[in-house]
Every structure is written in structure tokens, then in C-alpha cells.
Amino acid sequence: MEVVSSGTASLEIPGYQILKKINQGGMSTVYLATQRSMGRQVALKVMSPVLNADPIFSERFQREANIVGQLSHPNIVAIHDIGRYRSLNYIAMDYLPGGSVADALTKGAIEPLEALHITRQIAMALDHASNKGYVHRDLKPENILFREDGSAVLTDFGVARAVARTTRMTNTGMVVGTPHYMSPEQARGAAVDGRADLYSLGVVFYEMLTSAVPFQAEEAVAIAIKHLTDPIPRLPARHSLYQGLIDRFLAKDPDQRFQRGLDVVDAIDQLLAALDGKTPASTTKMNNTSVRVSSLLRALVMTLYGTLSDRLSARWARWRDKPLHQQNPRAEQQTIMRLQQVMQQAAPVKRRSWLFAATLLGSIALVWVLFSLFSNKFQWQSESGLVNDAVDLTSQMLLPPTYVDGAISNDSVPAELPGPVNPLTTSQTNQLRPVLRTESAAPTPAAPARVVEETAAEPETDDSLQSPPPTEPEEIAAEEAPPTYALKVSAKPRDARIRVMNIVPRYTPGMALEPGRYDIEVSKAGFSTVRRWIEITAADVNLAVELERRFFPGKSFQSPLKSGGKGPAMVVVAPGTFTMGNNRRPFTSPAHKVSIARPYAIGTHEVTFDEYDRFAKAAGHALPADEGWGRGSRPVINVTWQDAQRYAKWLSGESGQKYRLASEAEWEFAARAGTEGPFWWGDGSARGKANCRRGCASEFNSLFTVATAPVGNYKANPYGLYDTSGNVGEWVQDCFLGDFTNHRDDARPVQLKNCKLRVIRGGSMREPLRNISSDYRTGLSEKATSKEVGFRLVMEL
Structure with missing residues (x-):
């Protein structure tokens, strides 16, 4: 058996630089090492020479290690290399510094x-x-x-x-x-x-x-x-x-x-x-042992039915003077069996005391009584009744006051009128004069009466409806009807709403109006409203109005602030669908389809020191450190997730708009900018497009120094967004989970109760090129600050 020392001084594994011993057990020793070919730190597990002396173990260990290397999952340690050197079996795997x-x-x-x-x-x-x-x-x-x-x-x-x-x-x-x-x-x-x-x-x-x-x-x-x-x-x-x-x-x-x-x-x-106070989406094996409310209610109803049937049968027997049979000892069991037959449809549950059943039954009875009382108390009116009430109320509001002996009469129908006021016909409503709501002219008390007299049609003669003739009859001179002219407003878009603000009738194309000044408003959601005065003199008027979109895709804008100046530059992103995530790297799988249903505006660049410092001074907060790289137009760093939330709230109050952090889906959709690869620039060189440690050829990074770049220093992606790759990582709303197994298919953020880790997107200037892709994500405590992390905001439209 060849004995090889396990000390760091004598241990040599080709391709690795042994740094220190991390742990030692009966089967193996684990070292912190640097894998020279990749320049990364790994945990190098070297098996005990005693075990390696057994050739069967060595063979089986190599085979098992190869199998484990095929288990690619974010929550299983990744194996980078498997080998054997001088009868030592070793595995190079992820270095996990967070302890166990x-x-x-x-x-x-x-x-x-x-x-x-x-x-x-x-x-x-x-x-x-x-x-x-x-x-x-x-x-x-x-x-x-x-x-x-x-x-x-x-x-x-x-x-x-x-x-x-x-x-x-x-x-x-x-x-x-x-x-x-x-x-x-x-x-x-x-x-x-x-x-x-x-x-x-x-x-x-x-x-x-x-x-x-x-x-x-x-x-x-x-x-x-x-x-x-x-x-x-x-x-x-x-x-x-x-x-x-x-x-x-x-x-x-x-x-x-x-x-x-x-x-x-x-x-x-x-x-x-x-x-979290949400309704579970589906029944799971954890809660499928609970009894359904419907089953419990049916069981209670059947039990009550059986009990009442038995009691009614007994009373019927007594009323007919028939001897009662002896109580059947199985009667109660049959009632219980009826209950059990229903309860068996659900999985068994723990027995509850009789107090629970009594309380539930009493609650059901109370709800039923309250429902009966309220349903009898409130009677719904018919649609026609509601309409009639509305017409009566409108009539009282619109009819002018009349003057009786120099005083105003509040009667809904003035006695001085020669007859009842009939509803206006279509032709009569089109012959209208404006109520002059101009800046200089205020309405007089007599003006409304004049409008009613001029818009009311001459009623048909009907002796049964006419008022008694005056004691001193006078001949009422018929006033000659003034001429009318057509008003037509052509609006773009066609479904825009058109209103004539200073008359009661709604606008209809070509409506007839008497000479005068009219206040025209054309509006549509998402467009700027146009309002102007026109004057009708002695000819028809054709007015063409084209509305300008308030927020259209690609539009850049800055919201004015109450205290002066403007907020961050924003760009409007249109809704759409994209594939979020990447199956080939940890934390980002599985890739899945996400639909963005509504347009939104997102910052064209990360929030700068100038923009954040203004908030910090106004709120009395300490200014974040810039690490000696400079402030001004450089992205703000050393701010927590909570600091970013406070800035968004302050900006919303200053602008009257709703600003917030982006959700993960909104951020990645905007960063990808309609592309499908990991980088918006495709497979080409990253030179001139991003600030990162290795692979970007950035002038702000060298062998010994690293720094952030001023925002907008590199090219923007097709949506007009700068620095979505590199420069600084960016806080988003979502809680950080290890993968997208329970992903959403919309743009809502993932929120958990007592969430401690928040997602960082985009990578930083200290990351290599592979870690600044559109799908790259990591997590950080929401209370932590980092010189590599800033943020950008979204404004809801």
C-alpha cells in the first residue's frame, strides 16, 4: 500500500493549488483549493488512503462519483472534477462557505x-x-x-x-x-x-x-x-x-x-x-385529511333529518293511542351510521368534542336567521322603478326656478307655464343654445328659465291638460326660432370620447347648435386630452383633432418634481411574452414562459448618486459612500433594499406617479429587449457594451483596480436601457428562492412572509462575463449594503 501524507505541505494534486484544510473525517479530508484551469476556488475532497487500498472500493467510488456528477441541480453540490492521483481518489466540488x-x-x-x-x-x-x-x-x-x-x-x-x-x-x-x-x-x-x-x-x-x-x-x-x-x-x-x-x-x-x-x-x-394570508391554490397531501365543509353540512342535515323523523313517528303513535314500541337500541346507531356514511367520503380526521359540533350547528342556525331577517327587510326595486325615481330627481334638478310675486318658487312645475313640459323630441334637442360658461360671463338667475323656454317644444292643444286661463288673457307672441348649424368633430383615434362641456345633451356627430361659443373636449385613456373653445357663427363647423399618446412604447420622459427638477429618465416598455430563466445554470431553472400584460416604464439607467443624494438630504438620511470612485452620474451603491424602497416612496410623493422596484420578470423582460440569448448583443464581443471584471475589456477595470462607470457610458440595449449587464447589480422586488420550480406566469413579484433575502439581477463590475447575463440572479439580505449593488425603478402607467 502506498502511503501519501495528507498534510497540505506534502499533498499535491495536479491542476490544483491546495490552500488549507477545511474538514477531516474518518473517510476523507476536505481542502480549500484553487482549480488552476478555471481560476476558481473549490472544495477538494480526498478519500482516506486506508479506504483507497481496497481496489473494489476505489472502483465503486469512481463509478458512484461519476453518477453524482450527473445530478445537476441548484440544491445539490456541483462536482467539477473527479480523478485519481497516486492511489488517492479525489473529487473537486463547489466550495460552500456558509457552514452547515x-x-x-x-x-x-x-x-x-x-x-x-x-x-x-x-x-x-x-x-x-x-x-x-x-x-x-x-x-x-x-x-x-x-x-x-x-x-x-x-x-x-x-x-x-x-x-x-x-x-x-x-x-x-x-x-x-x-x-x-x-x-x-x-x-x-x-x-x-x-x-x-x-x-x-x-x-x-x-x-x-x-x-x-x-x-x-x-x-x-x-x-x-x-x-x-x-x-x-x-x-x-x-x-x-x-x-x-x-x-x-x-x-x-x-x-x-x-x-x-x-x-x-x-x-x-x-x-x-x-x-401569508392567501388562499391555497390547490389541495395538497398535507391538508387532504381535513373534512370538507360541504360534507360536514350534509352530515349534519342528515343527522337532524333522522332525529326529527324518529320524534315525529313517536308523536304520531301517541296521538293515535297506540302503544309505543320499546326504544330500539340501534336507532341511535343508525343515525350515527348516516353521519359516518357521509363523513367517509373524506379522509378520517381527529375527533372533535361535542362542543365543537354544537357551536358549529348554532353558528349555522344564527347565520340562517340573520339571512332571513335581512332578506325580508331589504326589498329590491325593479329596474323601471329605479329609472322613474332617477327621472323624477333629474327633473327636479334641471327645471328652473320660477318667480311668483317676485319670489322664487321651488315647485318642480311652475304654475305660470301654459301647459305641462313634455319630453324633448330628437329634433328639438338638436336645436340648442350654449350655456355660456365662459371666463367672463356668469349665469344669471333668469338664464336657466330662458334655456328651458327655448328648448321646450310647443305642446299640442289639449283642453284636459291646459291650465285655467288667466283672469286677464294676453296673447303670447311667438318668438322666431334662431338658425342652427351642424358641429362635427373628427377624432383620432376613432374611439376617443368627445364631449361638449357647456351644454347638457351629449355630443352626436353633426348635432345642430345655435350660434355661440362651445367648449369641446376630446380624450382617451393613455392619450393626452385636448380641450379647446370653438365659435359657431353662420356656418357648419368641422373640427379635426388627433390625440397624442401619453405613453407609447419607446417614449422617454422624466417626471417633474414638486420641489423642482425632474426624476430619473424612464422609457416605456410594451407588454409581451418571453422565456424567463435558463436551464443550463443554477438558480435560473426551469426556463418558463412569462406574459407581461400591461405596459410599464423602467429607468433607462440605474439611479445615480445625484438623484439619490437629493432624496437623502431631503429625508435627513446619511449619504452612502462612493468608495472613492466618484458620485455625480455614477450609479448609487452601498444602499440596502429598504433604502431603495424609501427612495421609490419619496419619488412617488414628489412626482404624483407610482414608482417602485421592478419585479424579476419585468427586469429580465426589459433587459433581454426582445432577444433570446444570454446577452442582448448576441454572441459578439462585449467590448463597449458592459463593465465587468473579465471578458468585457472595460476601461474601468484593470488587474489591480475596479470601479463603476458613469451611467450611460456604454451602449443601450434595443429598448434604450443602459447597464443591464454589469456595472452594478440591481435590487428587485422579489424574495430570493433557489430556482423557478414554483414560478409565476405573469409579472407579479414573489413575496414571502418574513422574507430575508432579496433578488439581485444583472451582475456587477466585479463579476466575470458569464455572471452578467440577462438571466443571472443571486440573493442578498435586504438589510445588507454592497459596493457592487444599486437599483433602478419602474413607474406604473
Whole structure:
């Protein structure tokens, strides 16, 4: 056997520079190393020379390691290289500096929502592995690590499986799994599948909530027996909300557990939705044991029906003076059976006390009584009745006051009129004079009466309707009708609304109007309103009006601010559909279709120091540091997600518009600008298009220095947006999740209760070219600041 020292001084692996030892166990030693070919840091796991002395183990280890290398998932550690050097088997994998769940548990229990998110991510990893036909068999807190962004990653996948298949290995401690986390079938030595890993995940979830494992004993055998025989432990009262998950995770029978990782994800999503006050989208295996309200109501109705039938039969027998038969002891059982027949349509539930049933029944009765009372109290009027009331009210409002003995009479029908006022005919309504609502002329009390007299038609003579003749009859001289002229307004777009503001009738094309001045308004949502005065003298008037779009795709604008100056430059983006994400890189899969239903405006560049400093001074906040790179037109940095939210709120108050951070979907749609590749410029060179560390040939980056570039220094994408790739990463609204498994198909942001990580898009000047693509995303605490992170805003239209 060739012995090779495991110390960093003597260990040499071709292609790697060993930096330091990270961890050491009975089977392997893990080093932090630099992979020279890629220039990246990796965790280099070197297997123990004692194990490598067994050729069967070496062969099986190589085969298993190759299989693990094929498990490509954001929540499974990525393997970059597998090899053998001087009888040493080694694996180069992602370096995960965030520590493990075990490390986190040394500080006490983990917050429930954080524990849920960790469990959800590991469940997705287990589902992916199970679909490939592989079982972890040794899931425990030490094997769940964290990336720098806080996402959970499952490690040591397949090693325990390789050990289990090596029959020649009899070393102490070489067991498949860890006793505290073994499933019952694993403890029996029976065949296992992915459900055994879910049992272990449930134990880890329990431990994250309580900082203790569910089954404890001094000997491994005693622990295994507890897994096989002891009842599922109860969580503390403060965590009782999660008992349903624990019951499903730790069921002794695999058929009673979650059947796959996606079932766990679905159950957790349902629980998170309930905690967030939202209605769950679909029934999951977590809540399918609940009794449907409809089933319960039917059961109660049938029970009441049976009871009333029995009582009526007894009273009928007494009324007929017939002897009553002895109470049938099965009568009550038959009533209960009727209840059970309905309840069996749903899954069994825990028994409730009789007080719950009585309370529910009383509540139903109370609701029914209240409904009956209110339905009798409020009577709906017919449509004709409502119309008549409206006509009466309108008549009272529009008819002018009359003068009786020098005083104003408020009667709806003046006594001085020669007859009743008839409804206006179509031809009569078109012969109208304007009510002169000009700047200089104010209406007099007599003006409304004059309008009514001129617009009212001469009524037909009817002796039955005429008022009594005056005591001193006078002949009323007929006033000659004034001439009228046609008004026609031609508007673009054709569906624009046209109104004549200073007369009562609605505008109709070619309507007849008397000479005078008229206030014309043409308007349509999304267009600038046109309003102008026209004068009709002695000819027809044809008026052509073309409205200008207020916000059309590609339009650039700046909102004026109350305190003077203007807000950030914005550009309007039209709605559309695109493919979001990328299946070939972590955190961005699966790629999926997203539809943007409404247009929106987004900043043409990141918010600058000039723009942010104005807000900070007005609000009395400290100015963020510029790292010596300069302020002015450079993008603001060292601002938290919460700072960006405060700036958006301030800008909304200053402009009267609604500004906010973009959602992930809105940001990526605008950054892609109608392209399908990772970069809006295609496969060509990035020179002159972005500021990044390697691959952009940026003048702001050198071997020893790096800095941000002033906004707009590089070319804009086809939508007119600058620096969507590189320069600074940008805050968006969404909470950061490890992938798009539960993606949306619209532009709404992903929001979770107690969200701690927010999404950063676009990459920064310190990132290599591959990390500034349109689909690149990472996460950062919403309270953290970074010299690599700024933001841009969206304005709702």
C-alpha cells in the first residue's frame, strides 16, 4: 500500500493549488483549493488512503462519483472534477462557505420559516435524485451546507451508497446512515427508496425547530428501536402549526409518508400561503385529511333529518293511542351510521368534542336567521322603478326656478307655464343654445328659465291638460326660432370620447347648435386630452383633432418634481411574452414562459448618486459612500433594499406617479429587449457594451483596480436601457428562492412572509462575463449594503 501524507505541505494534486484544510473525517479530508484551469476556488475532497487500498472500493467510488456528477441541480453540490492521483481518489466540488445546518444548530433552534425554506430546497434536491434512481441514505445536518447567498445545498451524495455496496469493508463506523436520522426500514436493514430520505429530512426538520432529535438514547440499537416502535413525538405548543408536516415525515409506514420530494414542496408552499394570508391554490397531501365543509353540512342535515323523523313517528303513535314500541337500541346507531356514511367520503380526521359540533350547528342556525331577517327587510326595486325615481330627481334638478310675486318658487312645475313640459323630441334637442360658461360671463338667475323656454317644444292643444286661463288673457307672441348649424368633430383615434362641456345633451356627430361659443373636449385613456373653445357663427363647423399618446412604447420622459427638477429618465416598455430563466445554470431553472400584460416604464439607467443624494438630504438620511470612485452620474451603491424602497416612496410623493422596484420578470423582460440569448448583443464581443471584471475589456477595470462607470457610458440595449449587464447589480422586488420550480406566469413579484433575502439581477463590475447575463440572479439580505449593488425603478402607467 502506498502511503501519501495528507498534510497540505506534502499533498499535491495536479491542476490544483491546495490552500488549507477545511474538514477531516474518518473517510476523507476536505481542502480549500484553487482549480488552476478555471481560476476558481473549490472544495477538494480526498478519500482516506486506508479506504483507497481496497481496489473494489476505489472502483465503486469512481463509478458512484461519476453518477453524482450527473445530478445537476441548484440544491445539490456541483462536482467539477473527479480523478485519481497516486492511489488517492479525489473529487473537486463547489466550495460552500456558509457552514452547515449542524453549525447553525450549535447556536440554538432555527427560525421556523427559515427551517421551512431549508427543508423545501433539500426536498427538491431529493426529488431530483430520486427521479434519477438514487438514494442519499445519510441525510443529516452535517450534510446540508449553505452557499454564500444562503441557499441550502445537499452534499456527500452517493458516498454512503458506495460504502454500502462494498461488502469487503468491515471497519468500525462504516454503517449506512446515522442512527438518529435512520428511517425504520433502514434500521431493519430492509430495502429503501427515496421515502427513507424524506424520513431523514423530517428528523432534520424536527431538529431545526427544537434543536433536539426526536428519538434519543445512549446506544445505537436503542435509537433504532425507538425509530421502529415509539410514537411520533409532539412538537412544543409554539410549533404545533408544523405538527402535520412532522406526522407525514415520520410515519412508520413508508406508504403513509410523503411519497416524493415535490409532495413536501407542495405541502410547505400551502403552509406558507396560509401564513401569508392567501388562499391555497390547490389541495395538497398535507391538508387532504381535513373534512370538507360541504360534507360536514350534509352530515349534519342528515343527522337532524333522522332525529326529527324518529320524534315525529313517536308523536304520531301517541296521538293515535297506540302503544309505543320499546326504544330500539340501534336507532341511535343508525343515525350515527348516516353521519359516518357521509363523513367517509373524506379522509378520517381527529375527533372533535361535542362542543365543537354544537357551536358549529348554532353558528349555522344564527347565520340562517340573520339571512332571513335581512332578506325580508331589504326589498329590491325593479329596474323601471329605479329609472322613474332617477327621472323624477333629474327633473327636479334641471327645471328652473320660477318667480311668483317676485319670489322664487321651488315647485318642480311652475304654475305660470301654459301647459305641462313634455319630453324633448330628437329634433328639438338638436336645436340648442350654449350655456355660456365662459371666463367672463356668469349665469344669471333668469338664464336657466330662458334655456328651458327655448328648448321646450310647443305642446299640442289639449283642453284636459291646459291650465285655467288667466283672469286677464294676453296673447303670447311667438318668438322666431334662431338658425342652427351642424358641429362635427373628427377624432383620432376613432374611439376617443368627445364631449361638449357647456351644454347638457351629449355630443352626436353633426348635432345642430345655435350660434355661440362651445367648449369641446376630446380624450382617451393613455392619450393626452385636448380641450379647446370653438365659435359657431353662420356656418357648419368641422373640427379635426388627433390625440397624442401619453405613453407609447419607446417614449422617454422624466417626471417633474414638486420641489423642482425632474426624476430619473424612464422609457416605456410594451407588454409581451418571453422565456424567463435558463436551464443550463443554477438558480435560473426551469426556463418558463412569462406574459407581461400591461405596459410599464423602467429607468433607462440605474439611479445615480445625484438623484439619490437629493432624496437623502431631503429625508435627513446619511449619504452612502462612493468608495472613492466618484458620485455625480455614477450609479448609487452601498444602499440596502429598504433604502431603495424609501427612495421609490419619496419619488412617488414628489412626482404624483407610482414608482417602485421592478419585479424579476419585468427586469429580465426589459433587459433581454426582445432577444433570446444570454446577452442582448448576441454572441459578439462585449467590448463597449458592459463593465465587468473579465471578458468585457472595460476601461474601468484593470488587474489591480475596479470601479463603476458613469451611467450611460456604454451602449443601450434595443429598448434604450443602459447597464443591464454589469456595472452594478440591481435590487428587485422579489424574495430570493433557489430556482423557478414554483414560478409565476405573469409579472407579479414573489413575496414571502418574513422574507430575508432579496433578488439581485444583472451582475456587477466585479463579476466575470458569464455572471452578467440577462438571466443571472443571486440573493442578498435586504438589510445588507454592497459596493457592487444599486437599483433602478419602474413607474406604473
